[in-house]
Amino acid sequence: MYQTVVGLEIHIHLNTKTKAFCGCQAEFGDEPNTNVCPVCLGYPGVLPVLNEEALAQAYAVARALGCQLSKRTLFDRKNYFYPDMPKNYQITQFHEPVGRDGRIEFSAPDGTVKSVRIHDVHLEEDAGKMIHAGDMTLCDYNRAGYSLLEIVTEPDLGSGEDAEAFLLSFQRLVRYLGVSDGNMDEGSMKCDTNVSIRKPREGLGTKVEIKNLNSTRFIKKAIEFETKRQATALDAGQRLVQETRLWNENRDVTESMRTKEGSLDYRYFPEPDLPPFVPGAEFWKEVETRQVELPLARRQRLVETFGLSREQGDFVTESRFMADFFETAVKLSGNGLAIANWLMGDVQKELNHFGKTLEASPLSPARLAQLQKLLDSGRIHIKIAKQLLDAVFEEDKDPEVLLKEKGLEAITTEAQLDPIVDAVFAKHETVVAAIAAGDVRQKGFLVGQVMQATGGRAAPALVNALLGRRLSLPKS
Amino acid sequence: MSVPAPAWKQFQAKKEAYLAYARPWEKKVGAFLTFRPEAQAALGSGPLAGLPFGVKDNIAVEGFPLTCGSKMLADVVSPYDATVVARLKAAGAFVIGKTNLDEFGMGSSTENSALGKTNNPWDLTRVAGGSSGGSAAAVAAGLVPFALGTDTGGSVRQPAGFCGVYGFKPTYGVMSRYGLTAYASSLETPGVLSPDLELVKAVFEAAAGRDIHDQTSLDPQPLEPRPIRSIAVLADLADLDPGVRAVYEQTLVHLKALGYELVPVTLPTLEYAVPAYYTIATAEASANLARFNGIRYGHRPVYSENPEQLVRQARTAGFGDEVKTRIMLGTYVLRSGFQDQYYTKAQKVRTLIRNDLNKVFERADLLLSPTFPVPAFVHGDKTMNEFQQKLADKFTVTANLAGVPALSFPAGLAGGLPVGMQFTAPAFGEARLFEAAAAFATRVPVTACPGTSLDWSK
Numbered sequence: 018m019y020q021t022v023v024g025l026e027i028h029i030h031l032n033t034k035t036k037a038f039c040g041c042q043a044e045f046g047d048e049p050n051t052n053v054c055p056v057c058l059g060y061p062g063v064l065p066v067l068n069e070e071a072l073a074q075a076y077a078v079a080r081a082l083g084c085q086l087s088k089r090t091l092f093d094r095k096n097y098f099y100p101d102m103p104k105n106y107q108i109t110q111f112h113e114p115v116g117r118d119g120r121i122e123f124s125a126p127d128g129t130v131k132s133v134r135i136h137d138v139h140l141e142e143d144a145g146k147m148i149h150a151g152d153m154t155l156c157d158y159n160r161a162g163y164s165l166l167e168i169v170t171e172p173d174l175g176s177g178e179d180a181e182a183f184l185l186s187f188q189r190l191v192r193y194l195g196v197s198d199g200n201m202d203e204g205s206m207k208c209d210t211n212v213s214i215r216k217p218r219e220g221l222g223t224k225v226e227i228k229n230l231n232s233t234r235f236i237k238k239a240i241e242f243e244t245k246r247q248a249t250a251l252d253a254g255q256r257l258v259q260e261t262r263l264w265n266e267n268r269d270v271t272e273s274m275r276t277k278e279g280s281l282d283y284r285y286f287p288e289p290d291l292p293p294f295v296p297g298a299e300f301w302k303e304v305e306t307r308q309v310e311l312p313l314a315r316r317q318r319l320v321e322t323f324g325l326s327r328e329q330g331d332f333v334t335e336s337r338f339m340a341d342f343f344e345t346a347v348k349l350s351g352n353g354l355a356i357a358n359w360l361m362g363d364v365q366k367e368l369n370h371f372g373k374t375l376e377a378s379p380l381s382p383a384r385l386a387q388l389q390k391l392l393d394s395g396r397i398h399i400k401i402a403k404q405l406l407d408a409v410f411e412e413d414k415d416p417e418v419l420l421k422e423k424g425l426e427a428i429t430t431e432a433q434l435d436p437i438v439d440a441v442f443a444k445h446e447t448v449v450a451a452i453a454a455g456d457v458r459q460k461g462f463l464v465g466q467v468m469q470a471t472g473g474r475a476a477p478a479l480v481n482a483l484l485g486r487r488l489s490l491p492k493s
Numbered sequence: 494m495s496v497p498a499p500a501w502k503q504f505q506a507k508k509e510a511y512l513a514y515a516r517p518w519e520k521k522v523g524a525f526l527t528f529r530p531e532a533q534a535a536l537g538s539g540p541l542a543g544l545p546f547g548v549k550d551n552i553a554v555e556g557f558p559l560t561c562g563s564k565m566l567a568d569v570v571s572p573y574d575a576t577v578v579a580r581l582k583a584a585g586a587f588v589i590g591k592t593n594l595d596e597f598g599m600g601s602s603t604e605n606s607a608l609g610k611t612n613n614p615w616d617l618t619r620v621a622g623g624s625s626g627g628s629a630a631a632v633a634a635g636l637v638p639f640a641l642g643t644d645t646g647g648s649v650r651q652p653a654g655f656c657g658v659y660g661f662k663p664t665y666g667v668m669s670r671y672g673l674t675a676y677a678s679s680l681e682t683p684g685v686l687s688p689d690l691e692l693v694k695a696v697f698e699a700a701a702g703r704d705i706h707d708q709t710s711l712d713p714q715p716l717e718p719r720p721i722r723s724i725a726v727l728a729d730l731a732d733l734d735p736g737v738r739a740v741y742e743q744t745l746v747h748l749k750a751l752g753y754e755l756v757p758v759t760l761p762t763l764e765y766a767v768p769a770y771y772t773i774a775t776a777e778a779s780a781n782l783a784r785f786n787g788i789r790y791g792h793r794p795v796y797s798e799n800p801e802q803l804v805r806q807a808r809t810a811g812f813g814d815e816v817k818t819r820i821m822l823g824t825y826v827l828r829s830g831f832q833d834q835y836y837t838k839a840q841k842v843r844t845l846i847r848n849d850l851n852k853v854f855e856r857a858d859l860l861l862s863p864t865f866p867v868p869a870f871v872h873g874d875k876t877m878n879e880f881q882q883k884l885a886d887k888f889t890v891t892a893n894l895a896g897v898p899a900l901s902f903p904a905g906l907a908g909g910l911p912v913g914m915q916f917t918a919p920a921f922g923e924a925r926l927f928e929a930a931a932a933f934a935t936r937v938p939v940t941a942c943p944g945t946s947l948d949w950s951k
């Protein structure tokens with residue numbers, strides 16, 4: 018049996034308003050070549066100006082990944098020709114990246130917590146985009162110069178499943194830090210995957226780099242495919258070549274793109290247009306204030322504090338917004354488990370029904386807490402609570418207000434019930450008479466009629482007890 | 494402050510007379526690639542109000558071509574102003590032309606221009622030097638009172654020497670590089686050429702200072718002012734043209750007569766300066782010139798099978814031989830596995846040269862040397878091959894490697910041709926350069942190029 022060894026090279030677009038080295042808007046989906054200027058188009062004579070916000074975000078990520086942070090970070094030029102790369106070199110960091118030698122934990126699918134070492138975190142610029150249209154090739158440079166953060170892991174992942182889980186957890190982390198939306202389908206997160214296999218206790222095997230992976234599911238599948246392909250080759254006595262392979266998502270296979278002999282010499286050298294960046298006290302403070310409780314730690318805390326299941330813990334820490342929502346609602350209502358259940362169950366249903374995100378919905382932590390408190394105090398029953406939740410989504414009002422407007426408050430005294438019972442008895446005199454004659458089985462019908470007349474606001478136990486007395490039946 | 498170049502204040506009023514003077518001259522000299530003397534002076538005041546000027550055609554001027562002397566960029570018009578140009582405009586000056594140069598600044602004769610031939614106004618059979626040959630010829634011929642050049646390894650000072658004018662290179666970073674088409678980013682700077690030293694100073698003061706578009710730029714941090722007492726001179730000067738040597742010896746006599754103490758020094762690393770310079774310059778050039786691929790602007794073939802072929806065709810046809818040579822050399826020295834041997838070693842030499850110069854400046858206020866070992870040579874001269882021409886850069890490249898300021902000043906004539914000498918100062922020592930050159934001019938005034946005059950302004 019072989020072991021799979023996986024290392025990742027993750028790229029994320031940082032959440033900066035402007036590009037990494039010029040003042041152009043960093044906006045997706047605009048008309049081609051509108052968010053461009055002489056600098057990001059690589060006109061003669063232009064110079065890059067470092068976007069410090071991008072660097073602050075880069076340091077925040079490196080810090081969250083437990084890296085050694087550089088006290089004097091440098092930029093380098095990576096030289097290669099590509100038609101959509103305006104300068105035909107990329108400004109990146111090679112000799113002195115923002116961070117090195119980190120480690121981050123993630124929750125593996127087998128329920129254990131595993132860790133991955135981080136080789137380095139570095140800031141660079143993105144290229145443009147080529148569009149092939151018939152016999153023409155068009156270039157859109159809107160994306161050229163976007164701030165891109167590359168995170169390189171050590172080969173510490175042992176399977177496709179683990180790699181997928183790690184990436185999902187990493188995605189959650191960058192979203193918590195607010196540095197990227199981490200969406201792979203929109204291209205704001207990309208991941209090249211290095212895969213090799215080896216026999217236990219042997220050194221590392223020949224690695225293959227897989228590109229063109231635009232979902233975590235493809236990454237899992239590609240790793241699994243590569244493991245099998247490499248194992249079959251080795252078992253057949255073949256030697257593996259170090260190469261770059263492309264994932265073919267239509268056929269679920271990887272295909273050879275270029276071998277190491279054909280690989281490029283990037284001729285890195287220090288970028289003479291950007292002086293070294295030496296963070297000052299203010300900058301370090303800023304990096305610290307950007308730190309947040311990381312998703313895994315937060316999940317563990319919430320699970321322990323409120324007795325949530327792992328699944329519930331996972332769900333309520335899916336985003337920082339969700340987790341903050343949860344914690345606020347719990348604080349106001351005092352019922353963690355119930356709030357988790359609401360969020361995972363009926364709230365999710367309402368969101369789907371109205372096609373809204375939690376952020377954009379009329380439900381606030383205060384409203385959810387209010388609903389739960391109505392329930393906990395017995396003023397409403399679960400059925401009414403669900404009606405009220407729906408009404409909150411429909412009418413964007415507080416549960417208390419809706420409760421009054423709709424007269425949905427629970428009937429909790431016999432005095433409130435007596436007139437209703439009178440009316441039901443009057444309407445169903447024959448049934449009342451039949452029960453009096455001894456046909457006790459028909460009591461259930463009357464209970465149902467009373468419940469219906471109250472619109473479900475009365476507790477069944479209360480109705481049962483009252484009817485029993487009114488019909489002079491022995492206590493059951 | 495006194496108004497510099499008072500005669501040139503008449504430029505607008507005497508435009509017809511100026512044109513009658515300038516057009517025939519320019520026809521003979523070929524200083525400009527774009528010449529728009531009809532341009533109207535900007536209204537407004539400022540220390541340079543009403544002064545026309547020329548700009549080397551590798552510096553961006555909005556609405557003017559930015560050819561860099563290359564077929565590659567022959568049709569490119571700049572959409573923006575270089576910071577130094579914008580500041581000079583703000584000071585009241587205005588651009589009337591773009592001057593010829595060796596393609597992308599690579600050369601020392603302007604013969605590497607793909608777009609025009611520039612002659613030395615002193616002797617039209619000779620070159621004006623380079624790479625800022627057009628700027629030097631333009632000011633020497635009296636076509637503009639001053640011009641901007643760029644100095645990567647002597648490209649302002651050497652042509653200034655050849656044409657008998659001042660050529661000034663500031664401390665690295667003090668004049669913004671934003672808008673200067675990059676050749677060797679860590680070495681180059683804009684510079685000023687003029688026969689009028691006061692004007693060089695005024696232009697420098699108007700253009701200098703930190704620029705938000707150039708993160709390597711700096712404000713001037715003038716050294717503590719004190720009178721210059723001592724000037725270092727190189728103890729061993731070999732391979733000088735006899736005419737240049739004679740002017741050099743005369744210069745020493747004048748400096749001594751001015752009361753300066755001459756301090757003999759050696760620069761042990763000088764012989765490594767040129768190889769180090771060409772290693773670093775070509776390495777940076779190989780990356781800087783990669784952006785010219787014919788896709789977004791510039792020369793491109795009519796048809797290509799695919800983008801990769803388009804890039805190859807554009808670069809093959811767009812660049813001249815010297816540019817291709819330097820790109821290949823730069824690519825070679827940056828190869829992985831060979832960097833320690835070439836690029837990294839060159840950077841170490843650079844540090845040693847800086848240290849050498851620092852030691853000199855502990856003993857003397859300035860360093861004197863010839864600007865170039867020979868005076869202006871004739872077009873197509875084969876007595877110096879390309880390699881020898883590069884070796885001859887040794888006096889000038891030192892200042893670029895160390896990032897310090899230097900000034901080539903007209904020091905006299907040899908065989909009817911001007912000869913330039915050079916002062917080099919410690920970083921931010923610009924004021925010393927101007928002071929010493931002004932003192933020298935009290936003994937050897939600048940000789941105007943025969944045939945030039947400002948009579949049209951009368």
